[in-house]
Amino acid sequence: MSKTSNGNFFEDFRVGQEFRHATPRTLTEADAALNVALYGSRFAVNSSDEFARAIGLPRAPLDDLLVFHVVIGKTVPDISLNAVANLGYAEFRWGVPVYPGDTLSAKSTVLGLRENSNKTSGVVWVRSTGVNQKGEMVLDYVRWVMVHKRDPQAPVQPVVVPKTAPSVKPEDLVVPAGLSIAGYDDGAAGSSHRWEDYAPGERIDHVSGMTVEDSDHMFSTRLYQNTARVHFDAYAGKQTRFGRRLAYGGHVISLMRALSFNGLANGFRVAAFNAGSHVGPTFGGDTIYAWSEVLESAPLPGRADVGALRIRSIATKDCPCGDWPGKGADGKYHPAVVLDLDYWVLMPRRLG
Amino acid sequence: MSKTSNGNFFEDFRVGQEFRHATPRTLTEADAALNVALYGSRFAVNSSDEFARAIGLPRAPLDDLLVFHVVIGKTVPDISLNAVANLGYAEFRWGVPVYPGDTLSAKSTVLGLRENSNKTSGVVWVRSTGVNQKGEMVLDYVRWVMVHKRDPQAPVQPVVVPKTAPSVKPEDLVVPAGLSIAGYDDGAAGSSHRWEDYAPGERIDHVSGMTVEDSDHMFSTRLYQNTARVHFDAYAGKQTRFGRRLAYGGHVISLMRALSFNGLANGFRVAAFNAGSHVGPTFGGDTIYAWSEVLESAPLPGRADVGALRIRSIATKDCPCGDWPGKGADGKYHPAVVLDLDYWVLMPRRLG
């Protein structure tokens, strides 16, 4: 028996199969600092222990997207080492905040399988859950990914396509326990715009661009212990359809989020993804820009102090977003678009 | 009202105007390690908790220049997002040491304004102050910066040019409370040369060079939450007069300081900048070298154990410093010079 894992191929998966992923990781203050160094994030709640304490949290929680990167990274060796492409996310919800010192681990269950007609690959749906050392859920989501077959002739399992919710309901969003908005300091946070100030249909150009170097996206992807080969191997990359390494899609999500500070500075917590698509590849040397549209504004049950904004953010490469490059009436994306993400953020409300 | 900030332009400033800058930041052990990783700094007091405790400090303080980077980074969105160039520093003085766990925030007051004759920009003088979570001053300085006008036709404020001191007086330098040089270990610090061994006029070639990659200077500048666009956006950089991204000037200052260890290893604290000029731009791929001249040697009032050395350090790019490239008799700099900094360091004295 070979001691080297080459990951699972499409024909290896079974509906109901469970994976307990390897390498639990204790996150620390270093992960917080590196998240800033990699993306330039400026959300005050993740930057300042004092700010976090003033709103009832024990200290600055780690960036929500960092939690995503760590959890998804753990699933790669079992789920997506042989992925063709990451196709989508649904029912993607953050749970308890993660603090320095917490140890995260992850597990997944296969929900669905559908071979592609060319028989060289198939789509695998999994539900993955990240938990902390107390077993509390920190992140839970459905992801579907196209995975190569090892052998096109291999028999496959019957088709099962799971139903996923089109979006996360506001009442299912997790508000961190103990959160108390009375102490929220707009000046320190960098914006006086609160939940009431955003209306569906409003568009925000986040203005600045951030160039991705190969060294940067490899650094982050290694930090998350994500082993997807396409990101690390320039030699093998020459043989791919792109002819080069591909930046980890999550790196682009975090850059988009950091850029979105300019216009959404009080969106202090990413609470859920409703849907997301990595529309195009990002490579070293590309400069990422972003713009957002407010899709929906929702109060949260039992909370007069925090509301939810459903945001759609589009990230582009080498294309400033003053003209709102997005998806045309023909369903086709502007060629510069690399990410289209529909998500919920929590934002303080004006207090009575 | 747009929720996106494009920063202030020259005509937006008023003398006496105050800014409380956004995004307080809790610094941690990670910032200490990253400061080493980014510059290769080897000053023992910042590297070893044991060394720091032996001289009466609670633990290793964070690098003085790191404090500068964090404070100046916070001021960028309000003061210098639309800067043409950073022109100078004065009355630049460090206060209480900063330790892991401290949270820094910053505020600024506009001291002066002077429109340029071409009316497309003007000079803004600000006093900026960084404080820790107890409100104690960690850094205080005057900076002047040339800022674009949004509209050349816009009316501007009357000219006010503040007077700044030509240098910081030795008696105004802050010696960390509790400092006790008796436990200072020259062997661990890497040099047997103490304050008495340096004489005005002495020149020191720091020998080694350090190449700056684009990934490196972007990494540090993001870490300091500095949003100046010229450092991050290769796409927009193509349209600038340089045709590319520009390294953050503070990155060069920290490289110079790290290189200066070879010759100034016992200059354990940067206590003040008297004057400083970013003489030329630095780009990814440039290799930084440095040399220093001792300008002045000053005892400190009431301290027989620590003295101050006033140093002028010149940093160059792609030019080793054995021939002391600097400013000629004609007032022109050698073309390789990128930084000319006049500053005070504290150094242990020989004990009686």
Add this chain to the structure above:
Amino acid sequence: MSKTSNGNFFEDFRVGQEFRHATPRTLTEADAALNVALYGSRFAVNSSDEFARAIGLPRAPLDDLLVFHVVIGKTVPDISLNAVANLGYAEFRWGVPVYPGDTLSAKSTVLGLRENSNKTSGVVWVRSTGVNQKGEMVLDYVRWVMVHKRDPQAPVQPVVVPKTAPSVKPEDLVVPAGLSIAGYDDGAAGSSHRWEDYAPGERIDHVSGMTVEDSDHMFSTRLYQNTARVHFDAYAGKQTRFGRRLAYGGHVISLMRALSFNGLANGFRVAAFNAGSHVGPTFGGDTIYAWSEVLESAPLPGRADVGALRIRSIATKDCPCGDWPGKGADGKYHPAVVLDLDYWVLMPRRLG
């Protein structure tokens, strides 16, 4: 007397000479995170405090190779600043584990000297020892390195060539105090293969490749406060025989170790190097691959729960290792080989 150190040259060394190296360093959680970010290491014991506690350790120890990098980095200014090449390692043994908060320092003794026949350089043997703040040994090894002469005409010391052991004996390997394998979790560690499953002669292809960027190897080498100029100075690098910067050899060792997780995931501790050779240079842009062969399997005296595997790992550049590129019958290496390392790892045994 110049205050700038240019390092020692061959004629400066004396057998018996002792060096206490400068700049003690307190290692922190940040060093742990950066080790992951730089190499993508996934060994659970270094990644998770929970995992480490379950096997009787107080928390996750820092990566063994990180300890090596820090200790060897400290020796560079005194021993190998003027090195031509690093020639070999022997009697290379880790001691007590290193935890965040520990402060490491290093000292060396010259064991041997032999001038080369061309009189431009010579070989220096040193024994170097790293200790923590309690004076406990964390790493102890013999290294020999070829060092330039300042002056080919300079007289040199008599030839002394020390005898070094051909390998470290299993009974001399240090098992961390308190280690208790009963709580070792194969699932979290990522492999069900234990000590009994590996037999001498077995070969393992570690499959994946990792590309080294100049920014990456400079970042790690600065983090270890290693001042060897060949790694940092692209300008001077143009004048060398390689025409460019050279990656720190230890960076390649750590990449090899991280890649070896795929096949050796339960080799939770590097306990000793028996011999090692940096066969060829690595540059920015090279992609590192690795394969291993089990040389020997040894029980450890008094331990039924942990065994030692003697591994030989070969790292290559731009050459996947499915065909086991190594050393031919003629004693010549495959041109892609950059590292040949013979070392001991500790691995859990099956419990009765």
